[in-house]
Amino acid sequence: MRLRPDDLCWEQAEETSEKWLIQLLEPEFLRPIADFMITHNRGIATEFVILRKGSHNISLRLKYRNGSTVVRLSQPGTVFFPEEKVVNEVAVMRFIRDQTSVPVPFVLHSDTKEESPLGLSPFIIMEYVEHETKMYAALNTPGCPVEQRGVPNPNIDEATLEMLYGQLAGVLLQLARPSLPRIGSLSQTNEFTWQVTRRPLTMNMNELVRVGGLLRSKLPGLDTKFDTSSSYIEALAELNIQHLFYQRNDSVHSADDCRRKFIARRLFRELARDKRLTHPLLENGPFKIWCDDLRPANVLLGENMEISAGVDWEFTYSAPVEFSYMPPWWLLVEKPELWPKGLVDWTAAFDTRLETFLRAMRRCEEVAIQKDQLFKKNNDSPTICMTAGRVEISGSCTQL
Template identity: 75%
Template sequence: MQSQMCPDDMAWEQAEETSDMWLVQFLELDILRPIADFMLNHNRGIATEFAILRKGSYNISLRLKYRNGSTVIRLSQPGAVLFPEEKVVNEVAVMRFLTDQTSIPIPFVLQSGTKKESPLELSPFIIMDYVEHETKMYNALNTPGCLTEERGILDPNIDERRLELLYRQLADILLQLSTPSLPRIGSLSQIDDLTWKVARRPLSMNMNELVRLGGLPRSKLPDLYTTFNTSSSYIEALADLNIEHLIHQRNDSVQSADDCRRKFVARQLFRKLAKGKRLTNPCFEQGPFKIWCDDLRPANVLLNENMQIAGVVDWEFTYAVPAEFSYAPPWWLLIEKPELWSKGLEDWTSVFDNRLKTFLKVMKDCEDTAIHQGRLGQDQRLSGLMHESWESGDFWIMYATLHSFAFDAIYWQKIDPRFFGPIENPEEAWKERLNLLDENERDEMERLVARKLNEMNTRVLAWDPDDYTVAFRQQLKGEKTNEENSITG
C-alpha cells in the first residue's frame, strides 16, 4: 500500500502519557467522592452504586446508580481532546437538536458545563441519562473470538438474516440523520429551547487528530466562528489542511525526497480539483446541508437483549456538512477502515461492495416503510444516492477529506485515475503528473523537499495542545521534580 502519513510518534507518546496519567486519579476516593456528590446534587435520588463505566478514546464515563435508574457523567480527557470546551458545547447542542428533530434514541442531557464548573475543575463535562443495554452493535457484527485488543472486522460468516436485521437499524439511523436540512456548514449552537443556528466552525475528529498527532498548529484551522455557505469552499479548506499537514508534521511525514514529492503532488492536485469545483456536485453547492457525525459507528450503537437499538451515544464531532458526505455509504459496514485492512485496499473494496448490496437492500425497505408512514418523502431516499456515490467514486473523495492520515493511499489508487487517467504504478504516478503543476508549485515542492530532508530525524516536536493539556503536563512535571528532589534529598 502507498506510503501514508504516520502519526508523529513523539506527539502520540506525549498525548497518551498525558491522557493515561490524568485517568490514574480516578482510582482515588478523594477524586471519586466529589464527583458522586456533584452528580447527586443534580438528581436528589438515593444512590446505590458509583463506578467508572468506561474509558473511551476521548472521554471517561462514570455511572451513578439510583433505585429508579442511572445517570452518567462524561469528562473530556486532556491529551485526547484538544478542543474540550468547544467539543462539549457542540455535542450538547447537536444531541438536543437531534432529540427534537428525530426519533433516534439519544441519551437525555441533564446538565453540561465548563472545566471551571465541573467537580474539582477536572474537565468540561456532560451529565446524561444512562442507556440500559445488553451489548453493542460492534459486538454483534464482529468476528467471534476476536480479542479485545485486536482490531475488529465484520464476521465473514455472519448469517445473512442477522446481518440484515442489524444493517436495517443502522440504515434507519442514517435516514433520520439525513432528513434535517441546514443553511450553512459548521457546528450547531442552541439559541433557545426551540432554535438552533450554525454559528461555529465544523470541528471535526480529523482536525483534533491533526493537531494532536500531526504537528498542525491550531492557527491553521478555520477560525472558531468560521462557517461555510458552499460545498466547494469547505472541500477546498479541507484540501488546504492536508497541505498544511504535510508542511508542518515533522520527521515521520516523509521517508525520502521522492516520497515527499509524491505527497506534495497528490495534495496540490487534490486542491486544484477542489478549487475547480470538480470534487462536489453543483446541484448541492449551496445546500441544503446535512448533519454528519464523525464518530458514528457500530461501537457507539447500543443494543438490548433482542438485538434492537437501545441508544446511540458519543455525538462529539457532529456538524453540518455538504450533502455528498451523507450520500456516501458508511465505511464502517465492515467495521475496519479501508487503509487498515490487512489484505489491502482493493480487497477491502471488493468485500465492501458485496456487503453494500445487503445494506442498500435493507435501506430501501426502510425508505419504503418510512414513505408509507409519511415520515419520509420520495425525494429523501438515500439508497440510490449512496449507490451512485460508490459507483462514481465520490465515496473516496469524501473519505479522503475526512481522513488525512490515509489520504495518500486513497488519492493515488482511487481519486487520481478518475480525474487524470489510468496509471500503471501508483508509487511512480507522481512523475507523470508533474506537468500538471506550474513552475511556482514545482519550485515550492523542491523547497519543501530540501527542508524536509534537512530536518529528517533532527527537528524537535512543535506540539500545540490546548491550555488544559498544557497545564496538566506542567503539573505532572512539577510532581516528577518534587519526587526526584525528595529522593535525592
C-alpha cells in the same frame, strides 16, 4: 496519501492522558465526583463505578434505586478543544432528540472545566441507557480479543446482518431529514431553534493538532461557517497541505515520497477549487447532519438486538450532502487503511456487504415513503433525492 502520526506528539499526548486518568483510580478523586453528580440528580445513590475509557472521554456511572446517570469527562491529551467539543455535543444531542426519532441519551447538565468536580475537565451528565451489547459486538467475529482490531463475522446469518444494517440505515435516513443552510457546528438559540454558528469541529482537526503537529492557528477560526460545499472541501484540502508542512516527524521517508504527497495534496485542492468534488445541484445546500464517529461501536443494542441509543456525538456538524449519502465505511467494522489484507481485499469484502446494506436501505426508504416521511410529489424544478445510498436527480420528488 495519509501521513503517519508524529510519534513524538503521540507519546506526549498519551503521557498527558495517562497522568490524568490514573488519578481517577484514587478514592479521594472519585468521592467528589460522585457527590457532584448527586447534587444534579434526585434519589438515593447505590453504586458508583468507572464504566469505560473511550477514545476521547471517560464515563462514570452513578446508580440510583430508580435509574442511573453518567458523567462524561473529556480526556486531556486526547481532546484538544474540550470546551468547544462539549458545547457542540450537547447542542447536537438535543437537536437530534427534537428533530429525529434517533434515540440518544437525555442530557441533564453540562458545563466547563472550572465548574467540574475538582476542575477535572468539561463534562456532560446524562441519563444512562440500559443495553445488552453494542452493534460492534454483533457484527464482529465472536471471541475476537478486545485488544485486536475488529474482524467482520464471516458466518453471520444474512437475515441477522440485514436486520442490523436496516436499523443503521434507519438512523442515517433520520439524520438526513433535517436541513441546515450552512456548514458548521450547531448552537441552540432557544428551546426549539438551532443555528449553525461556529466552525465544524471535526475528528480530523483534533487529530491534526494532537498527533500531526499542526498549529491551532492554521485551523479555520472559531466563527467560521461555510456557505458552499466546494469552499468547505477546499478548506479541508488546505489543512492537508498545512499538515504536510508542519508535521516534524514521520511524515515522509524519502524525497520521492514527499513529492508524491505534496503533489497529491495540491491536485486535491485544485479539484476542490474547480468544484469537481461536489455535485453542482448540492453546492449551496441544504446541508445535512454528519457525525465523524458514527459507527457500530457507538450504537447500543437492547436484549432484542434493537437500537437503544447512539452515543458519542462530539464530532457532529452540518456537512455537505455527499458526506451523508455515500456508502458507510463501517459495513466491515474496520477502516480500509487499517484492513490487514490490504485495500484490494477490503474492497472485495465491502462490495459484498454493500449489497446487503443497500437492500436494507431500500426497505427503510420504502417504509418512509409509505408513511410520507421521506418524499412527496412535486412539480417544481428538479431536486436531489437519496435512494439506497446514492444521490440522484429527480423532477418528481423532493425531500421533506
